[in-house]
Amino acid sequence: MLTFEIEKKSTDSRARTGSIITAHGEIPTPIFMPVGTLGSVKAVSVEELKQCEARIILGNTYHLYLRPGCEVMTHMGGLHKFMNWDRPILTDSGGFQFFSLAKLAKFSREGVNFQSHIDGSRHLFTPEKAVDIQMVLGSDIMMSLDWCIPYPANEKETMAALEKTTLWARRGRDHWLEKGGVNNLFGIVQGGMYAHLRALSAQQLIELDFPGYAVGGLSVGEPTDLMYEMADHTVPLLPHDKPRYVMGVGTPENLVEMVGMGVDMFDCVMPSRNARNGQLFTGRGTINISNARFRMDENPIDDACNCYVCQNYSRAYLRHLYKTRELLSYRLNTIHNLHYYLNLMERIRQSIKADQFSAFKKEFFSQLNHKEL
Numbered sequence: 001m002l003t004f005e006i007e008k009k010s011t012d013s014r015a016r017t018g019s020i021i022t023a024h025g026e027i028p029t030p031i032f033m034p035v036g037t038l039g040s041v042k043a044v045s046v047e048e049l050k051q052c053e054a055r056i057i058l059g060n061t062y063h064l065y066l067r068p069g070c071e072v073m074t075h076m077g078g079l080h081k082f083m084n085w086d087r088p089i090l091t092d093s094g095g096f097q098f099f100s101l102a103k104l105a106k107f108s109r110e111g112v113n114f115q116s117h118i119d120g121s122r123h124l125f126t127p128e129k130a131v132d133i134q135m136v137l138g139s140d141i142m143m144s145l146d147w148c149i150p151y152p153a154n155e156k157e158t159m160a161a162l163e164k165t166t167l168w169a170r171r172g173r174d175h176w177l178e179k180g181g182v183n184n185l186f187g188i189v190q191g192g193m194y195a196h197l198r199a200l201s202a203q204q205l206i207e208l209d210f211p212g213y214a215v216g217g218l219s220v221g222e223p224t225d226l227m228y229e230m231a232d233h234t235v236p237l238l239p240h241d242k243p244r245y246v247m248g249v250g251t252p253e254n255l256v257e258m259v260g261m262g263v264d265m266f267d268c269v270m271p272s273r274n275a276r277n278g279q280l281f282t283g284r285g286t287i288n289i290s291n292a293r294f295r296m297d298e299n300p301i302d303d304a305c306n307c308y309v310c311q312n313y314s315r316a317y318l319r320h321l322y323k324t325r326e327l328l329s330y331r332l333n334t335i336h337n338l339h340y341y342l343n344l345m346e347r348i349r350q351s352i353k354a355d356q357f358s359a360f361k362k363e364f365f366s367q368l369n370h371k372e373l
């Protein structure tokens with residue numbers, strides 16, 4: 001079972017620093033988790049992840065169940081050994097993929113019947129099966145099977161998904177405890193964009209006494225203000241002495257805002273996905289490296305960044321690699337973006353420890369969107 005110690009609380013926000021300890025190591029919070037859906041954070045090696053100081057990464061149950069499958073994963077000794085990553089792994093349950101990927105997903109009390117988006121084969125995911133697969137993967141933190149609904153959704157749809165999510169959370173938890181309660185299982189709060197349903201979902205999951213809690217159903221296309229409103233309402237309802245994780249979030253601005261709401265854990269495809277689309281993060285906003293203005297720009301991506309890429313390559317060279325679709329482009333852009341996100345979280349943690357988070361937040365937002373990018 002994981003341990004979670006809160007170290008320092010901000011005196012003028014809900015931000016806090018802490019430390020989560022799992023079977024594969026210590027996770028300082030607030031933490032950003034790079035997404036490694038299929039057993040790799042796309043385009044970078046585990047050594048490069050460690051150079052960026054990644055402490056925990058995400059895997060995905062739905063995807064790894066379909067490919068390479070449980071037989072290979074069992075034979076290879078689990079996901080850590082398979083991908084040679086000896087630090088913590090959190091695996092998402094697949095709840096999001098049923099709404100975003102799997103064809104013809106049918107939700108019932110039993111679970112989710114779906115067709116693989118790869119070959120159309122039919123499968124049934126139950127809450128118990130989702131736990132079994134994540135135990136085969138050897139996750140440090142497993143996520144309950146939940147029903148993430150699209151945005152917008154009416155109150156009736158939202159309530160139906162919330163009820164299934166709670167039913168499945170209970171069944172998944174009971175199954176997890178029957179299997180010895182190893183690894184760790186988090187509950188996922190749903191309730192869409194209805195504050196009273198968020199409160200109901202949170203209350204039902206708190207009664208199930210999970211070691212940690214996630215806020216799901218956000219970053220699904222809703223306006224940012226609505227995402228903030230739902231997070232700000234829901235996070236304080238969750239146990240203060242347990243890790244609180246907002247799934248699929250987000251931009252650097254989202255991270256800073258939500259740390260102030262008391263969120264401890266984040267994951268998002270943005271640093272890696274945007275890197276592959278040539279969008280690079282800097283303290284003054286993002287740049288599109290394909291832009292002609294970088295054609296003979298000797299400067300690094302961000303002169304405030306000390307990552308391997310900013311120490312060794314110019315914007316001109318990175319633009320050339322991107323324009324010619326050189327494979328090195330995806331690797332270098334991703335290393336920089338991951339370093340930016342992980343270094344941002346380190347700076348946030350330091351500011352909370354010095355009780356300077358609000359000053360940090362003010363400076364962070366004043367730096368953004370500076371003209372001379």
Ligand SMILES: CO[C@@H]1O[C@H](CNc2nc3cc4c(=O)[nH]c(N)nc4cc3[nH]2)[C@@H](O)[C@H]1O
Pocket residue numbers: 092093094095096143146147148149188215216217218219220247248249250268269270
């Ligand atoms: C901003 O990035 C875009 O938006 C997605 C991230 N947004 C997101 N919201 C999520 C919600 C849930 C949930 O309710 N339940 C479970 N189990 N997992 C989830 C995973 C989620 N990821 C990226 O895929 C990207 O397309």
Ligand SMILES: [Zn+2]
Pocket residue numbers: 301302305306307308309310311336339
């Ligand atoms: Zn850099």
